[in-house]
Amino acid sequence: TFAAEDDPADDDGPPTTARRRFAVAGVLVMALALVIAAALWFGNNVLSVAGNVDQDGAGSTPPSGSATTGGPASSSAPAAGAPATIASAGVFDPFGDGEPENDDEVPLTFDGDPTTTWSTLNYRGSADFGNLKPGVGIVYDLGSEQSLAGVTLTTTTPGATVEVRTGGTPDGDLDAFTVATDAELSGTDELTFAEPVSTRYVLVWVTGLVANDDGFGADLAEVTVTAAG
Known part of the structure; x- marks a missing residue:
């Protein structure tokens, strides 16, 4: 009877373990969500900026057949x-x-x-x-x-x-x-x-x-x- 009433380890052990597992799982889900969000941001912003740089460069470079020359051209x-x-x-x-x-x-x-x-x-x-x-x-x-x-x-x-x-x-x-x-x-x-x-x-x-x-x-x-x- 003494052991059943006074030993807190037997009463609190299993619920504490479950709460810890739930907390760990929640952290993992949040981390995964952050990774996905970061990937989406990178794709929508960084890559689009890189694409704009390429287009600007192409617009400022004359086509290969349009180089200007002097005189009889x-x-x-x-x-x-x-x-x-x-x-x-x-x-x-x-x-x-x-x-x-x-x-x-x-x-x-x-x-x-x-x-x-x-x-x-x-x-x-x-x-x-x-x-x-x-x-x-x-x-x-x-x-x-x-x-x-x-x-x-x-x-x-x-x-x-x-x-x-x-x-x-x-x-x-x-x-x-x-x-x-x-x-x-x-x-x-x-x-x-x-x-x-x-x-x-x-x-x-x-x-x-x-x-x-x-x-x-x-x-x-x-x-x-x-x-x-």
Whole structure:
């Protein structure tokens, strides 16, 4: 009887253990809930911020095919009266014997310096290329078809005669180029076409030479192609 009335361990042991287990389980549930809540917050906030950073970076970086470059990259037509860009040029000599006609000097005709020139070879016997051929010239490639109003030619050999032809191709026949205008050069000459011409290629065709110390020859110091707009 004494043991049954006075021993608290026998009466309180089992309920205390149950309460402890319940408390531990509650802590675990709360901890799990906190972990889940933290994971949801991380997913909704941190990852979305990271996504915004990537989008901003992509928006500030030009696409791979849109890098800007200078000069000939623009396909816009020049304004009326402005110089058309010359992309390249070369000697046009369909009646020649294969001997270079000072080909390496061609870039000097559109370098912006009138003191540098391209010259024909010297011919003996007559101003008509020594009666060997009807002429020689330079064909200018504008890179694309342009509407043109004329050309301005500068020479240090006044008296030489030229035709300005359009159309054709650098490796074609002379007849493929149409005569747009012709002139006897006096120094610097502005040659205007009767009407605007749409073309990619312009041929300055020298048809007559002038006397010099070594026979007959001609030169071109500057060639400017004028846009019609």
